[in-house]
Amino acid sequence: MRQRQKGGERIFFFYPFPLLDNLIAKSSKVRKSTQPLPCSRGAVTKKSCVTVMNTRKVYIETYGCQMNLADTELLVGLLKPHGYEPTKTAQTADVILLNTCAIREHAEERVLGRLGELVHHKARHPGVRLGLTGCMAQHHRDRLLDKAPYLDLVVGPDAYRTLPALLAQDDKDEPLVSVRLDRDETYADITPVRGEGIRAWVTVMRGCDKFCTFCIVPYVRGRERSVPLTALLDQVRVLADQGYKEVVYLGQTVNAYRDGEYNFADLLRRTAKIDEIERIRFTSPHPADMSEHVIEVMATCTKIAPYLHLPLQSGSNKILERMERGYTVEYYAALVERLRSAIPGLALSTDIIVGFPGEEGADFQATYDFVAAVRYDSAFMFKYSAREGTKAYKWNETLSEDEKGQRLQTIITLQERISAEINRQTIGQTMEVLVEGPAKRPEGWLSGKTRQFKTAVFPGAGAQPGDLVSVRVASTTAHTLIGEVSA
Numbered sequence: 001m002r003q004r005q006k007g008g009e010r011i012f013f014f015y016p017f018p019l020l021d022n023l024i025a026k027s028s029k030v031r032k033s034t035q036p037l038p039c040s041r042g043a044v045t046k047k048s049c050v051t052v053m054n055t056r057k058v059y060i061e062t063y064g065c066q067m068n069l070a071d072t073e074l075l076v077g078l079l080k081p082h083g084y085e086p087t088k089t090a091q092t093a094d095v096i097l098l099n100t101c102a103i104r105e106h107a108e109e110r111v112l113g114r115l116g117e118l119v120h121h122k123a124r125h126p127g128v129r130l131g132l133t134g135c136m137a138q139h140h141r142d143r144l145l146d147k148a149p150y151l152d153l154v155v156g157p158d159a160y161r162t163l164p165a166l167l168a169q170d171d172k173d174e175p176l177v178s179v180r181l182d183r184d185e186t187y188a189d190i191t192p193v194r195g196e197g198i199r200a201w202v203t204v205m206r207g208c209d210k211f212c213t214f215c216i217v218p219y220v221r222g223r224e225r226s227v228p229l230t231a232l233l234d235q236v237r238v239l240a241d242q243g244y245k246e247v248v249y250l251g252q253t254v255n256a257y258r259d260g261e262y263n264f265a266d267l268l269r270r271t272a273k274i275d276e277i278e279r280i281r282f283t284s285p286h287p288a289d290m291s292e293h294v295i296e297v298m299a300t301c302t303k304i305a306p307y308l309h310l311p312l313q314s315g316s317n318k319i320l321e322r323m324e325r326g327y328t329v330e331y332y333a334a335l336v337e338r339l340r341s342a343i344p345g346l347a348l349s350t351d352i353i354v355g356f357p358g359e360e361g362a363d364f365q366a367t368y369d370f371v372a373a374v375r376y377d378s379a380f381m382f383k384y385s386a387r388e389g390t391k392a393y394k395w396n397e398t399l400s401e402d403e404k405g406q407r408l409q410t411i412i413t414l415q416e417r418i419s420a421e422i423n424r425q426t427i428g429q430t431m432e433v434l435v436e437g438p439a440k441r442p443e444g445w446l447s448g449k450t451r452q453f454k455t456a457v458f459p460g461a462g463a464q465p466g467d468l469v470s471v472r473v474a475s476t477t478a479h480t481l482i483g484e485v486s487a
């Protein structure tokens with residue numbers, strides 16, 4: 001079951017067995033598509049041009065992490081030139097896509113539940129095409145069609161380019177499965193269609209080579225590859241011209257970024273030179289890839305926000321080793337010390353998994369003690385969920401769901417207390433807040449983020465989204481700073 005300290009869901013990904021040749025279709029139910037596909041890379045046919053003429057509505061529902069949200073923006077960017085316009089409800093759509101997550105079983109159950117609802121809608125509107133994209137599509141591939149035979153499309157994270165062509169195919173009777181993983185696919189040439197706002201999410205690398213034993217990501221997202229630095233800087237300059245004030249660089253192990261010439265520190269340093277961009281963030285770095293160069297750039301470049309999400313997973317060396325995380329507790333603790341001494345005011349968050357196979361009471365206690373000692377600003381905490389295809393899947397679970405649940409609750413309670421205490425220390429301080437828009441409540445108030453990525457709400461006083469304002473913190477909760485505009 002998904003568990004995290006504050007709302008939402010984060011995800012991740014896996015790699016297939018016969019790489020690169022698992023193209024369109026495998027099961028007997030699935031009609032094979034011809035190659036090359038119209039509109040896939042470098043092969044545009046007349047047929048696709050006909051599609052461009054008719055505007056059709058596409059509704060995409062996103063599950064999972066920020067990378068999936070960024071992929072949804074990419075999907076809209078891919079579909080738009082083919083005559084598809086985004087729409088905000090399934091009811092108004094010609095094409096409904098669920099862009100999915102496979103990180104934990106619960107994420108997949110939610111999607112199956114939602115499909116169960118949408119099948120009724122599809123029965124009432126037979127012209128509607130229903131598709132599943134992203135990590136769960138890759139994870140289950142043709143098997144999905146046994147559970148959801150009414151799906152028209154199943155498209156994996158490296159096969160998004162095939163989507164316009166699949167949608168253009170006339171024969172709607174058989175589902176189409178497009179799940180080839182492509183170790184060169186970065187979508188560098190596609191311009192995502194972003195929502196309104198002052199923060200733009202930019203995917204700088206895709207895939208993961210780490211193969212932590214619990215994690216499905218390297219199998220569903222494929223091997224690590226980076227977008228060329230020049231393409232990224234061009235993209236960010238356009239974003240700056242469009243009025244975005246903050247960029248968030250995304251990647252499964254974002255600090256492993258390397259395009260053959262430049263590394264992640266280079267990318268950060270160059271981005272900081274783009275005038276109109278006020279703040280730069282990134283997520284998620286891997287502790288083992290946290291180079292001295294990146295720490296130096298964070299320490300010296302004021303535009304790079306003093307906030308780091310540094311997944312720990314476990315505070316026990318025995319468990320870290322079984323997870324094949326590639327670091328020890330001692331290494332991680334020294335890294336935190338180095339980061340905190342180099343970057344004053346640094347806020348830290350983390351990911352924790354409880355109940356990994358073999359986690360004994362002493363191992364959990366070690367995680368608890370470590371979390372208590374580091375004092376993270378916030379944390380995402382999860383019960384271990386066995387994922388078919390991973391190394392750990394073959395290992396016996398040593399805890400019941402109830403026992404995992406109890407450990408989860410224990411650590412959530414600890415972290416809630418720490419988050420509340422850390423936030424309380426900001427009372428009376430004045431924080432720089434980048435205004436995002438209206439707060440959910442109270443009415444008339446605005447909401448934004450501090451440099452440490454904490455949510456602040458405060459009375460409007462004429463400030464606009466994109467403004468940097470000074471907010472004096474009057475009171476706090478575990479998740480929010482409540483203030484007033486002081487200047």
Ligand code: 5AD
Pocket residue numbers: 010011012103104214215216311313351352353382383384385386387
């Ligand atoms: N079970 C529970 N949590 C998981 N995560 C990744 N795989 C699993 C799994 N099988 C968590 C990790 C990761 C975060 C994005 O999701 O903590 O950092």
Ligand code: SF4
Pocket residue numbers: 012013208209210211212215216217218252253286
């Ligand atoms: Fe998954 Fe580990 Fe890669 Fe993170 S580093 S995406 S946890 S395999």
